Amino acid sequence: MLSESRRAEAGSDHKFSIVGIGPGASSLRTRAAAEAIKSADFVVGYRPYLDLISDLLPGKTVFSSSMGKEVDRVRAAVDLLSQGSVALVSSGDPNVYGMAGLGLEMAAQPKAVEIVPGVTSFTAAACAAGLAFRECVAVISLSDLLTPWQEIEGRLRLAAEFEMPVALYNPRSKRRDWQLIRALDICGQRNVLVAKDIGRDGEELFWTNSARLLESELLREKIDMTTLVIISGRGAFQGEAAREAGVNLVGIGPGDQGFLTGEAESILKSSVKIFGAQRYLDLIGDTTPAKKVAHSGPCPKRSFDRFVEAREIAGAGNKASIITGGDPSVFGSGWRIMDLAGGTVPVHLSPGVSAFSSVAARAGAPLVNDFILLSSQDDGSMLSLLAGAGFGVVVYNVKGHLIASLLQDVDPLRPVVLARDVARDGEDMMILTAEDLLAANPSGFRFTLIVAGPNSCIKEGRIITRRGYEAKYSY
Numbered sequence: 001m002l003s004e005s006r007r008a009e010a011g012s013d014h015k016f017s018i019v020g021i022g023p024g025a026s027s028l029r030t031r032a033a034a035e036a037i038k039s040a041d042f043v044v045g046y047r048p049y050l051d052l053i054s055d056l057l058p059g060k061t062v063f064s065s066s067m068g069k070e071v072d073r074v075r076a077a078v079d080l081l082s083q084g085s086v087a088l089v090s091s092g093d094p095n096v097y098g099m100a101g102l103g104l105e106m107a108a109q110p111k112a113v114e115i116v117p118g119v120t121s122f123t124a125a126a127c128a129a130g131l132a133f134r135e136c137v138a139v140i141s142l143s144d145l146l147t148p149w150q151e152i153e154g155r156l157r158l159a160a161e162f163e164m165p166v167a168l169y170n171p172r173s174k175r176r177d178w179q180l181i182r183a184l185d186i187c188g189q190r191n192v193l194v195a196k197d198i199g200r201d202g203e204e205l206f207w208t209n210s211a212r213l214l215e216s217e218l219l220r221e222k223i224d225m226t227t228l229v230i231i232s233g234r235g236a237f238q239g240e241a242a243r244e245a246g247v248n249l250v251g252i253g254p255g256d257q258g259f260l261t262g263e264a265e266s267i268l269k270s271s272v273k274i275f276g277a278q279r280y281l282d283l284i285g286d287t288t289p290a291k292k293v294a295h296s297g298p299c300p301k302r303s304f305d306r307f308v309e310a311r312e313i314a315g316a317g318n319k320a321s322i323i324t325g326g327d328p329s330v331f332g333s334g335w336r337i338m339d340l341a342g343g344t345v346p347v348h349l350s351p352g353v354s355a356f357s358s359v360a361a362r363a364g365a366p367l368v369n370d371f372i373l374l375s376s377q378d379d380g381s382m383l384s385l386l387a388g389a390g391f392g393v394v395v396y397n398v399k400g401h402l403i404a405s406l407l408q409d410v411d412p413l414r415p416v417v418l419a420r421d422v423a424r425d426g427e428d429m430m431i432l433t434a435e436d437l438l439a440a441n442p443s444g445f446r447f448t449l450i451v452a453g454p455n456s457c458i459k460e461g462r463i464i465t466r467r468g469y470e471a472k473y474s475y
Contacts, residue, residue: 093360142183162382240343251349403441
């Protein structure tokens with residue numbers, strides 16, 4: 001039976017938004033996130049995250065709580081819906097260890113909840129370091145507060161078996177210092193990026209390797225809960241990135257101009273020319289007076305021509321942008337530009353809302369636990385192993401006729417998403433169980449497929465995934 005506050009929510013026209021504010025810097029917020037917060041009567045969040053958006057809070061009634069009080073925050077947000085519109089904020093993206101799952105779970109009407117995706121911290125760190133993922137990346141939290149360590153270690157071993165790059169969240173705390181050592185040992189000798197407080201005051205970024213981290217306690221002591229550790233791996237390209245440059249690789253997000261970051265808008269408006277595929281140039285529309293140029297030919301030639309022209313513009317003391325859909329560090333051709341630059345021409349990477357984030361947000365909360373991104377796949381052998389180990393799995397560039405082979409060994413009741421052109425004209429999305437998607441026999445190409453993490457269900461057409469808060473709290 002619904003409580004009084006839940007009954008109020010069920011009959012309320014007030015809007016409930018779960019908002020990703022990006023990694024920290026106001027320049028990496030999207031217009032959609034700022035508008036969702038500005039239009040809310042109440043803003044609810046973890047106090048350090050609210051401090052990051054203090055410029056958006058004048059005139060708002062704000063409710064905050066400390067770390068470990070996630071359920072209290074969501075309960076407060078749900079209760080406040082009887083009085084007005086509510087924005088529940090998450091740092092980074094709400095689907096990446098954020099509040100999307102719990103928010104949908106506790107809302108009386110999941111269908112009415114808006115999930116606003118944000119720039120994820122691991123892609124922001126990758127862009128700042130000139131790191132690009134070309135084939136795959138695993139995203140794993142080392143915190144065993146909500147997930148048993150045995151399961152975390154199993155996922156680490158599987159990612160290591162496939163030699164995947166691994167982005168580690170919550171790598172080390174004052175009371176929990178051995179998990180990082182274990183993760184480094186499991187993944188073996190690799191280059192390691194340490195990114196602390198990305199997009200915030202005190203940001204620190206440096207490359208090292210597994211051996212040095214394992215040997216140096218002083219180096220490990222630089223790592224805490226606001227640090228990301230990215231272990232390089234198969235298909236990872238390590239280039240060089242500048243804080244500011246005449247040549248800019250700009251992630252424009254999934255398509256809707258509301259998902260442009262403030263930084264992206266500023267760079268585009270100040271560019272003399274903008275280069276990119278015609279479909280991306282069309283998406284940014286008239287946001288800038290710059291001349292837009294779409295080169296023809298195969299991908300390596302297009303990248304070369306764009307770089308040569310952008311380099312000439314930068315050499316004359318002006319600014320040029322090369323745009324990509326989503327985020328330049330995830331499965332784009334931006335690495336080719338960094339490769340051509342070779343460290344001799346400064347290149348700035350401006351992160352964007354990734355395609356997987358926008359699809360996940362539209363679907364609900366399929367990825368709030370550990371997950372894997374794959375650039376493409378022709379059979380389901382790897383996918384079924386990863387899903388069976390407890391990962392959510394995202395596959396880009398899926399062809400409809402391959403769905404059967406991809407899902408044949410996946411739990412038939414596992415929720416899945418098949419989407420195309422999310423946040424663009426012609427958006428197409430199916431949210432079904434694996435067996436129902438197989439029965440639907442979809443056709444076409446250029447899909448994004450998400451196999452939701454375990455402990456997921458479909459309610460009112462949205463995927464809800466539990467993070468395990470019930471292990472600590474009763475709600």
